[in-house]
Amino acid sequence: MSAKKAGGYMKKILVYIIALISICFILPAIFTKTTKTITTTEQTETEIQEQPIQGSNTQYSKIKLLHQDTGEVEEVNLEEYLCNVVSAEMPADFELEALKAQATVARTYTIYKVQNKKHDNADICDKSSCCQAWISKEDRLAKWEESKREENWQKIETAVRETVDKIITYDNKPINAFFHSNSGGTTEIPINVWGGTNFPYLQVVETARRRWI
Numbered sequence: 001m002s003a004k005k006a007g008g009y010m011k012k013i014l015v016y017i018i019a020l021i022s023i024c025f026i027l028p029a030i031f032t033k034t035t036k037t038i039t040t041t042e043q044t045e046t047e048i049q050e051q052p053i054q055g056s057n058t059q060y061s062k063i064k065l066l067h068q069d070t071g072e073v074e075e076v077n078l079e080e081y082l083c084n085v086v087s088a089e090m091p092a093d094f095e096l097e098a099l100k101a102q103a104t105v106a107r108t109y110t111i112y113k114v115q116n117k118k119h120d121n122a123d124i125c126d127k128s129s130c131c132q133a134w135i136s137k138e139d140r141l142a143k144w145e146e147s148k149r150e151e152n153w154q155k156i157e158t159a160v161r162e163t164v165d166k167i168i169t170y171d172n173k174p175i176n177a178f179f180h181s182n183s184g185g186t187t188e189i190p191i192n193v194w195g196g197t198n199f200p201y202l203q204v205v206e207t208a209r210r211r212w213i
């Protein structure tokens with residue numbers, strides 16, 4: 001073997017050794033680092049997205065919602081679902097305390113429905129004529145003026161978050177929380193309106209008159 005040929009041969013061996021070191025040590029280190037970074041990023045993003053409405057530790061943190069128009073049953077986070085309900089039931093420019101009352105009633109009504117199912121494969125549906133009004137966040141935002149969207153939605157989220165886990169009970173059970181937009185100054189006992197079963201927790205009370213727009 002000539003000196004030139006021997007030099008070329010040595011170079012080839014050196015290239016193989018470098019390649020081998022790369023495969024054994026450098027590449028695994030790069031991949032491990034990359035994977036860890038992606039995982040951390042994903043976890044952080046998930047936590048940030050879910051943070052505003054987290055908090056419910058009850059056994060009802062998830063419910064099955066039936067979309068009447070499509071027949072689809074969707075499993076949803078209870079507190080997120082309540083934002084959709086409250087934003088469908090009450091104007092966002094109402095007082096925060098009114099929205100909090102609505103959120104509490106909506107949560108109570110939802111859990112009552114979970115325990116007293118009306119639908120075979122779902123806990124509740126999205127129609128006010130059957131169960132409780134619901135609107136998707138996307139549709140809700142589209143109906144508000146663009147300049148008000150973020151502020152309105154944050155107010156709804158605040159109302160839900162500040163009442164998290166709160167429900168109205170009677171005899172240690174959630175009440176059937178009916179609600180109305182205007183009582184005309186006083187409420188009526190259900191048996192005088194619908195007949196049938198009366199509800200001991202729904203009595204005649206005077207309420208403040210307010211003109212609803």
Ligand SMILES: [Zn+2]
Binds near residue numbers: 118119124127130131
């Ligand atoms: Zn229904």
